[in-house]
Amino acid sequence: xxxxxxxxxxxxxxxxxxxxxxxxxxxxxxxxxxxxxxxxxxxxxxxxxxxxxxxxxxxxxxxxxxxxxxxxxxxxxxxxxxxxxxxxxxxxxxxxxxxxxxxxxxxxxxxxxxxxxxxxxxxxxxxx
Numbered sequence: 001x002x003x004x005x006x007x008x009x010x011x012x013x014x015x016x017x018x019x020x021x022x023x024x025x026x027x028x029x030x031x032x033x034x035x036x037x038x039x040x041x042x043x044x045x046x047x048x049x050x051x052x053x054x055x056x057x058x059x060x061x062x063x064x065x066x067x068x069x070x071x072x073x074x075x076x077x078x079x080x081x082x083x084x085x086x087x088x089x090x091x092x093x094x095x096x097x098x099x100x101x102x103x104x105x106x107x108x109x110x111x112x113x114x115x116x117x118x119x120x121x122x123x124x125x126x127x128x
Contacts, residue, residue, distance in 0.1 A: 012032075048103075062106075066102050
């Protein structure tokens with residue numbers, strides 16, 4: 001995640017020079033868009049382990065529900081943002097924020113219960 005963040009920051013700073021080399025002059029890249037997609041990639045990298053951990057601990061349905069909710073909230077947020085006239089380049093930042101919020105929800109609401117249940121199972125297994 002740190003590498004993604006640093007690389008995204010470097011890419012957004014140097015997009016004026018390297019962007020034209022990559023995509024040509026006909027489609028200029030926006031530094032805001034590059035930074036936004038980098039933030040989204042970093043957010044995804046940060047929250048994926050929580051979903052994976054919850055899933056392997058038996059909370060697949062909760063993870064699926066949170067991910068579906070994340071998708072719905074993302075679509076609604078983007079539609080509202082664009083409807084209000086915001087610059088399209090800010091969309092990835094909204095997606096990153098929603099991703100972080102869903103990851104935090106998984107961590108706070110799903111994993112403590114799973115962790116407590118696992119601790120009880122481990123204690124029962126140790127005493128048996």
